[in-house]
Amino acid sequence: MPEAPQEGSDFARLPHESVHRLTKPLAWFLRIEAVAAAVLLFFTIAAVGLANSPWAEAFLGVWETPLGLRVGSQEFVRSIKDWISDGLMTLFFFLVAVELKRELVLGELRHPRMAALSVSAALGGMAVPAALYLLLQSGQAGEAGWGAVMATDTAFVIGCLALLRSRIPQSLRIFMLSLAIVDDIGAILVVAIGYGHHLAWSALVAAAVGLVVVRLMAHVGIRSMPLYILAGISIWFAVDRSGIHATITGVVLGLMTPTGRWVSDERLYRILDRVVAHPAGNNNEGSGATQDRQSLRLAETAARETLAPAERIQIALHPWIAYCVMPLFAFANAGVPLSMGDLGDAVTVAVFVSFALGKPVGILAFTWLALRLGAVKPPELDWKLLVGGGILAGIGFTMALFISNLAFDKSLINQAKLGIFLASLFSAAAGLTLLFWVTRQKSRAL
Secondary structure, three states: OOOOOOOOOHHHOOOOOOOHHHHHHHHHHHOOHHHHHHHHHHHHHHHHHHHOOOOHHHHHHHOOOEEEEEEOOEEEEEEHHHHHHHHHHHHHHHHHHHHHHHHHHOOHHHOHHHHHHHHHHHHHHHHHHHHHHHHHHOOOOOHHHHHHHHOOOHHHHHHHHHHOHHHOOHHHHHHHHHHHHHHHHHHHHHHHHHOOOOOOHHHHHHHHHHHHHHHHHHHHOOOOHHHHHHHHHHHHHHHHHHOOOOOHHHHHHHHHOOOOOOOOHHHHHHHHHHHHHOOOOOOOOOOOOOHHHHHHHHHHHHHHHOOOHHHHHHHHHHHHHHHHHHHHHHHHHOOOOOOHHHOOOHHHHHHHHHHHHHHHHHHHHHHHHHHHOOOOOOOOOOHHHHHHHHHHOOOOHHHHHHHHHHHOOOOOHHHHHHHHHHHHHHHHHHHHHHHHHHHHHHHHHO
16 A cells, blocks of 8 residues: 655645746736736837838738638638727627626625715716717717727726725725726627617527527536537627627626536535545556546546636636737737827817816716715725726726727727827826825825
């Protein structure tokens, strides 16, 4: 009978590999919230720089390269930029919807009076900028772009807050994150409803059937991730053909993702006790069908299923979205030729004013109204901090660019992007400055 490893032995942990010398520091690096915003900023600056360089034509042209496939009479061909904006961004909205559901079921938003504050602020942050934009652009060529000024960029806002570290209370981070998530969901609903095409009902019915199939798969206990991925892709193509913007698929599937665990902690520990109880199998047995191997496979499944599907998906997808999808989207969409002559353009001014002024005004006004109607505000989240957060919400960068590509005519898109850039820069600088000053005053008072 083989000897049991001594307590404290290296056998009590996973084997060490040389690659861990790289992965451990990398894991620590990726945990820093500000890194995602820094990566996004780097690719944004790179895109703007290349769009205003001698290589501008080649850089902008590569994103228009057609890519796709044909199956019989069906054709799925679009530019690289469109595949990024319509395809990869579906993963972003899927992750946002999963985060929203987790917040609604397990997080701060599960308390109705707490949730009312963030939801109301988000609604104000969408409604007031859109109304202000329509007021400034009424009857003009850019009137249809009202949806572009409703969005808040989650990555940049959270990244800016991360720069302040412990200077700000955790309640402000939770408030801004919840606001941004609700804001993103609202933005994609605006895209689906306000910027969709004529509906193809047969494709829409096919998408609905696909969603029913996904729900039945979850109900009967199917847990194979490849099957759900295949179903999700099929639904995406059906929605894409229906005339509704395909990224809504990510929102619907994200909200359908279960937040409950299949295996409880108690059951996991009992299964692990079985693993400990079985002696190691004969190393010469090649079948791998020994009782201890079966117990190990059972323990592997149980350990995986102690995390809810929503949590596993969030852990798996978040790094890819933050460090690949969003930077790639910015690299493909942020390249705009800058011209001083566009600074006074009506669309540029309307976009800038709507973000820089409309966002904080809308958030603060609806927050005040929610409090008057019974919403609850954490005591440490005072109005000065809310003003700073409201100004930061004027960073609409990624989502604003996404909607601008749908809302504006090609003759106006560069003016709209310039307004988005200027408003995002102003909001980041003004919001961080105010929050730094407020927290410094508080630290001095202590």
